[in-house]
Amino acid sequence: MRRFTTAQTAVAAFLLSEAVFFGFLIAAYVYFYPQAARGAGRDLDPPRTLIFTLCLLASSATLWLAERRMTAGGRNGFRLWLGVTIALGAVFLAGQGLEYAGLFAKSVTPERDLFGATFFTLTGFHGFHVLCGLVSLLALLALTFRADFGEAARRGVGAVALYWHFVDAVWIVIFSLVYLTVWI
Amino acid sequence: MSDTPLAPGLIADEYPETVRSAWLDWISTVDHKRIGILYMFATLVFFAAGGVEALLMRIQLARPDSHFLSPDQYDQIFTMHGTTMVFLVVVPMLLGFANYLTPLMIGARDMALPRLNAFSFWVFLFGGILLYLSFVYGHAPAAGWFAYTPLSEKGYSSRYGMDYWALALLGIGVGTVATAVNLIVTILKLRAPGLTIRRLPLFVWMVLVNSFLILMALPALNASLVMLLVDRQLNAHFFMSLGGGSPVLWQHYFWAFGHPEVYIMVLPAFGVISEVIPVFSRKPIFGYGFVAASTVAIALLSLGVWAHHMFAVGLGHAWDYAFGASSLLIAVPTGVKVFNWIATMWGGSIHFTTSMLFAIAFLFTFTIGGLSGVSFATFPLDWQTTDTYYVVAHMHYVLFGGTLFAMMSAVYYWFPKFSGRMLSERLGRLHFVLMFIGFHMTFFIQHFLGLDGMPRRVYTYPDLPGWGVMNMISTIGAFVIGISVLVLLWNMWVSIHAGAPAGDNPWNAWTLEWATTSPPPEHNFEAVPPVRSARPLWDLAHPEGGRL
Numbered sequence: 001m002r003r004f005t006t007a008q009t010a011v012a013a014f015l016l017s018e019a020v021f022f023g024f025l026i027a028a029y030v031y032f033y034p035q036a037a038r039g040a041g042r043d044l045d046p047p048r049t050l051i052f053t054l055c056l057l058a059s060s061a062t063l064w065l066a067e068r069r070m071t072a073g074g075r076n077g078f079r080l081w082l083g084v085t086i087a088l089g090a091v092f093l094a095g096q097g098l099e100y101a102g103l104f105a106k107s108v109t110p111e112r113d114l115f116g117a118t119f120f121t122l123t124g125f126h127g128f129h130v131l132c133g134l135v136s137l138l139a140l141l142a143l144t145f146r147a148d149f150g151e152a153a154r155r156g157v158g159a160v161a162l163y164w165h166f167v168d169a170v171w172i173v174i175f176s177l178v179y180l181t182v183w184i
Numbered sequence: 185m186s187d188t189p190l191a192p193g194l195i196a197d198e199y200p201e202t203v204r205s206a207w208l209d210w211i212s213t214v215d216h217k218r219i220g221i222l223y224m225f226a227t228l229v230f231f232a233a234g235g236v237e238a239l240l241m242r243i244q245l246a247r248p249d250s251h252f253l254s255p256d257q258y259d260q261i262f263t264m265h266g267t268t269m270v271f272l273v274v275v276p277m278l279l280g281f282a283n284y285l286t287p288l289m290i291g292a293r294d295m296a297l298p299r300l301n302a303f304s305f306w307v308f309l310f311g312g313i314l315l316y317l318s319f320v321y322g323h324a325p326a327a328g329w330f331a332y333t334p335l336s337e338k339g340y341s342s343r344y345g346m347d348y349w350a351l352a353l354l355g356i357g358v359g360t361v362a363t364a365v366n367l368i369v370t371i372l373k374l375r376a377p378g379l380t381i382r383r384l385p386l387f388v389w390m391v392l393v394n395s396f397l398i399l400m401a402l403p404a405l406n407a408s409l410v411m412l413l414v415d416r417q418l419n420a421h422f423f424m425s426l427g428g429g430s431p432v433l434w435q436h437y438f439w440a441f442g443h444p445e446v447y448i449m450v451l452p453a454f455g456v457i458s459e460v461i462p463v464f465s466r467k468p469i470f471g472y473g474f475v476a477a478s479t480v481a482i483a484l485l486s487l488g489v490w491a492h493h494m495f496a497v498g499l500g501h502a503w504d505y506a507f508g509a510s511s512l513l514i515a516v517p518t519g520v521k522v523f524n525w526i527a528t529m530w531g532g533s534i535h536f537t538t539s540m541l542f543a544i545a546f547l548f549t550f551t552i553g554g555l556s557g558v559s560f561a562t563f564p565l566d567w568q569t570t571d572t573y574y575v576v577a578h579m580h581y582v583l584f585g586g587t588l589f590a591m592m593s594a595v596y597y598w599f600p601k602f603s604g605r606m607l608s609e610r611l612g613r614l615h616f617v618l619m620f621i622g623f624h625m626t627f628f629i630q631h632f633l634g635l636d637g638m639p640r641r642v643y644t645y646p647d648l649p650g651w652g653v654m655n656m657i658s659t660i661g662a663f664v665i666g667i668s669v670l671v672l673l674w675n676m677w678v679s680i681h682a683g684a685p686a687g688d689n690p691w692n693a694w695t696l697e698w699a700t701t702s703p704p705p706e707h708n709f710e711a712v713p714p715v716r717s718a719r720p721l722w723d724l725a726h727p728e729g730g731r732l
Contacts, residue, residue: 024404
């Protein structure tokens, strides 16, 4: 525990509850898998989603690079990599938006069948978490432009980073379960 | 007092002192003591609402074939009574105590995240208000506090009551998780020097375990509520067999939250009892390690017993045996605790204060509730008694006779710390006697009604032999409880205005909250006494190292 700051400990505890929350949504997808997989095979485009997935995964790496720059004391390098992280996250969200628009055009909705219900609930809540992460990262970016960017903000970076990596990890599970299983 | 500094990481000037009106002070406060009092006050108001609902039900049930309430009104009122007492009274009242006491007991300046703390309280309060607005907008939820699907789906509950219910509970759930996070970080990070995890007051131990349990359980409810809302608002079919969904999935999900919730409601009560009994027996707790470890065991086991609420569904024998066995197992660590408390009292010089009387009443009543609980774990018995008043009796023995009695014990024990004034012992004993008699009068007889087959959640009953009399006794008991609560309120009112000054440590207790003034200053401690054991104030009073 000593290596964790107060903020990181709080985020870690919060992420425990988040893991349970996603666990239940994922379990619902698995529970309805026979019906859901049919819809997934018919309506999803896994190769395209893979591209956006790689963006999200890359954003974890760039955030790690940003943190390393910060510890090294380079505010500009930190700002740069943080900006790249935000851009990659935004691309992922945009990709999800495009995917949803395409599905709605094919009248795939939560109302239509259990694939719609489980898919939109699961990926929708994940997208919402990415959005919250982006807001937090933008707040950090804004902080770097203040003169008093110091130790407190640095601790904030560690906490947000923990959250961001978690959201990425959850996506790996969702992508494997929802897209890879019907693709392969 | 030594000059041990405050716990690290707490810098007083992070909280600028400003002069504002008293109202704004309370609304904008981030002081854990004030937030604790806000919690307790809000839960008292909700307790009054839930209590009035209970009395309305008992008036309706006092006589057979009564038409005091319509069936629809009755459904709304029992749903609101259950939801209120679980989500707006018991859990937040415990969180209120945890909020006020945890930083004091570990010698900290405040919670680790004071603003998050304020957020938790307000989101809980607005959740509660939202739930009650459903009455104003026409129709309260009426599908029971566990909202079984498909009854709670749009096809069967077409008015907005269920949506209010789901949104209100989501808000309350978010607040509860945030508080749990806050308590965990506070306990892990802000303990005074020397206060190792094995010297923590048992109340704090229980709060810590309880907070982890909240983190594991509440998200299950949040996920179920989200899915229910998707069903209701976006016409999905998660829980509707029409369209391929599964009503039983709701039951699994709800009880995956709902059973740990039972322990969320009782673990802090165990903590209170573990503080009160040693102090008034003038002995250290018997088997500190066992009390703490059995709590962890209870918490872990409680995550794996949810389907014992579903024996009547017909899950199949393998499930029934597995969940029956795991449920019986919980009786073991719980029994360990009961024996620890009895052994603590054994040979002690017991002071029968009101607080201690409630603690002893807790032991007695909770054990009865625990035993009827064991009878449910044997599933053939459960099949016979499910959805009867036997269940109502059991859960009120655990939650009212258990948790609420412990809360009363906590009120009498810590009210002097909160207010600086003693409660009247004379009125306290009157309150205790009335509540104890009223409680057993109301609920003991419901065991027999249940075994006789009287179904719960039905607005009236035919004039079968004995049912009218037994229900009348139960109703009279409920009103005795109501009067006892008025005595408590009167006692608090008198005490605040003219109670005897409490002093720092009226009970000669030995945990850190008694080392500061009553009520404590905003910064809690001038200096935290050195901590060399689980009973720092005892060490301070006996520097030669005497034993209790």
